[in-house]
Amino acid sequence: xxxxxxxxxxxxxxxxxxxxxxxxxxxxxxxxxxxxxxxxxxxxxxxxxxxxxxxxxxxxxxxxxxxxxxxxxxxxxxxxxxxxxxxxxxxxxxxxxxxxxxxxxxxxxxxxxxxxxxxxxxxxxxxxxxxxxxxxxxxxxxxxxxxxxxxxxxxxxxxxxxxxxxxxxxxxxxxxxxxxxxxxxxxxxxxxxxxxxxxxxxxxxxxxxxxxxxxxxxxxxxxxxxxxxxxxxxxxxxxxxxxxxxxxxxxxxxxxxxxxxxxxxxxxxxxxxxxxxxxxxxxxxxxxxxxxxxxxxxxxxxxxxxxxxxxxxxxxxxxxxxxxxxxxxxxxxxxxxxxxxxxxxxxxxxxxxxxxxxxxxxxxxxxxxxxxxxx
Numbered sequence: 001x002x003x004x005x006x007x008x009x010x011x012x013x014x015x016x017x018x019x020x021x022x023x024x025x026x027x028x029x030x031x032x033x034x035x036x037x038x039x040x041x042x043x044x045x046x047x048x049x050x051x052x053x054x055x056x057x058x059x060x061x062x063x064x065x066x067x068x069x070x071x072x073x074x075x076x077x078x079x080x081x082x083x084x085x086x087x088x089x090x091x092x093x094x095x096x097x098x099x100x101x102x103x104x105x106x107x108x109x110x111x112x113x114x115x116x117x118x119x120x121x122x123x124x125x126x127x128x129x130x131x132x133x134x135x136x137x138x139x140x141x142x143x144x145x146x147x148x149x150x151x152x153x154x155x156x157x158x159x160x161x162x163x164x165x166x167x168x169x170x171x172x173x174x175x176x177x178x179x180x181x182x183x184x185x186x187x188x189x190x191x192x193x194x195x196x197x198x199x200x201x202x203x204x205x206x207x208x209x210x211x212x213x214x215x216x217x218x219x220x221x222x223x224x225x226x227x228x229x230x231x232x233x234x235x236x237x238x239x240x241x242x243x244x245x246x247x248x249x250x251x252x253x254x255x256x257x258x259x260x261x262x263x264x265x266x267x268x269x270x271x272x273x274x275x276x277x278x279x280x281x282x283x284x285x286x287x288x289x290x291x292x293x294x295x296x297x298x299x300x301x302x303x304x305x306x307x308x309x310x311x312x313x314x315x316x317x318x319x320x321x322x323x324x325x326x327x328x329x330x331x332x333x334x335x336x337x338x339x340x341x342x343x344x345x346x347x348x349x350x351x352x353x354x355x356x357x358x359x360x361x362x363x364x365x366x367x368x369x370x371x372x373x374x375x
Contacts (some may be wrong), residue, residue, distance in 0.1 A: 021045050021321050024232040033224035040199060040224060042322030046315075047238045054228050055170045056322040057199055062096050062169075062228065062292065063323065063341045065282055065308035068298040074199070075103035081221045084111035086162035089188065092121040092258070093168040094145060095313060099290025101167035102258055103307045104197060106291075108165075109264040109276030118157050119260040122180070123288055125253040129260060130257050133187075135179045144248060145176070150261035159192055164216075167197045171222075181214055191309065193217050198278050200224040229240055238318065245314040246337040249287075252355045257292055266291075270299050277303035280347045284340065285311040286363070287355040296352060308347065312340045327354065329363030340364060 014032050019026040025043035030037060042056040042064065053064035058064050059074050088108065098121040105317050122135070122145040129147040137320075150158050169217060174196075181194055181340070185231075194216050202224040210220045240246075242356015256262065277300055285293035290311055297309040316339065319326045322340050330337045349368055359365050 004321045008066050009316075019043050021053060022318060023236045023238070024230060025227055026053055026200070026230055028226055030226040031223065032181050032226070036223060043239070044322045045236070045320065047318050048240055048316065049238055050240065052232050052236060054317060055200060057169050058322075060076065060100060060169050061285075061290070061309040062099070062311050062313060062318070065342060065344060067195065067308040068283075068301045068307055070101060071099075071294065071309065072298060074106070075100075075107040077223070078104050078197055078199075078221060079108035079111060082197065083093045083163060084107060084108070084114035086192070087115035087160060088117050088155065088163040089115060089158050089161035089191075090164060090165040090167060091147070091184070092119070093124045093176070093180075094124055095164070095315070097168045097286050098123075098288045099260060099285070099311070100169055100199075101296055102262075102264075102291035103294065104165070106165055106264045106266060115162075116157055117249075117263055117264045118150075118154050118161070119122055119258055120147065120150060120158075121288070122260045123253075123259045124247075125128045125249045125251070125288065126316045127253060127255050129261060131206065132282075133183045135176060141320075146248075147180075148255070148260050149193055151255070152205065154261040155265060157263070159188065161254060162190055163187060163195065164188060164191045165195045165197055169198060169201045170202070171196070171198045171211045172202050178210055178214075179235075181211070185214060185216060191216055193219070194273075195219055195221055197221045201285050202226060202228050228297070241337065242317055243330070243335050245338055248307050251358065254289070254354045257289070257354070259288075266295060270296055272296055272299050274304070274307065277351055278305050278308045280311065281350050282344055283350045283352065284343075285309070285356075286351075286353050286362070286364070287312060287314060287338070289352070292354075293352040294349075300350075306368065308344060310340070310343070312338050314338050317341060328365070329367050331363045332361035333339045334363075338363065364371060 014030045017028040044054045046054045090105035107232045109117035132147045135145045283297035301307040327340045
């Protein structure tokens with residue numbers, strides 16, 4: 001079944017919208033940002049019996065390719081809504097919001113009169129480091145979230161932060177973010193304000209009220225706000241693929257770009273090959289590795305190239321609705337699969353892995369070498 005939208009305007013209550021996807025029907029009541037709904041949000045069906053629907057961001061640079069300049073505008077908009085001032089610790093949620101969290105933190109650090117900004121994200125990668133805390137995301141096909149002990153040089157800045165910002169692309173129930181906030185606030189005794197940042201929030205009044213039980217003042221920053229219900233199609237019965245990637249990744253993984261914290265704004269030099277500074281490109285990050293590839297894509301765009309940005313993912317989504325094209329691949333020697341969605345066919349691809357030795361074994365790199373897109 002294709003995507004079908006039915007809208008009803010309710011005086012004083014925004015719009016009521018019915019969205020038919022392959023998995024069933026979403027009924028949305030939009031209270032804020034109704035005029036930006038089509039700009040920011042699409043819809044799709046998960047290949048997951050725990051939760052059949054998926055809200056697909058059009059500006060995140062994950063499942064839909066997007067211009068880096070559009071992403072930077074999003075980061076700046078959200079960071080300005082947070083406001084400048086106190087020393088801040090920002091935490092993004094793996095996998096999808098690792099880049100969003102870093103971008104918001106990076107833009108926040110550039111605001112006038114902003115104190116220090118440290119960014120860290122949860123991860124599903126194994127590091128040779130002590131674990132700080134763990135949480136679970138019950139609806140996901142991969143439930144584990146790890147937050148490692150921060151790098152030694154960042155430890156004092158994090159402990160002295162007066163403001164904690166948690167970032168996710170979309171909030172449905174708020175359960176995972178509440179658990180994270182609860183655990184972090186028990187560690188960060190100097191925090192005076194908690195800000196929950198998202199592109200879209202579906203929290204109802206009761207779920208928002210739960211955050212009021214936390215020991216600090218909490219506010220919500222988002223661009224679209226509303227509530228929804230989901231009615232599954234009885235004929236839709238997805239099952240996870242047997243070889244889905246739902247465990248902890250044991251590949252060599254960087255700890256200097258957010259998994260153990262990073263001080264922003266980003267100061268290291270970016271290396272972009274000269275031949276990538278013109279022409280039509282899609283820059284592709286891998287999994288949680290989004291921030292550095294985004295910065296390189298942004299630099300390429302500033303140099304005059306026609307650039308889109310997106311990332312591979314471990315999330316299984318069915319083709320249809322906002323997902324027009326799906327590539328499935330597995331890395332050499334692995335029996336699990338990853339995906340990339342809506343990859344443009346008319347652009348060269350600049351794939352940026354987080355480990356230089358990963359290109360030979362990367363399944364998406366092998367896909368590119370088959371001539372599907374020129375590297």
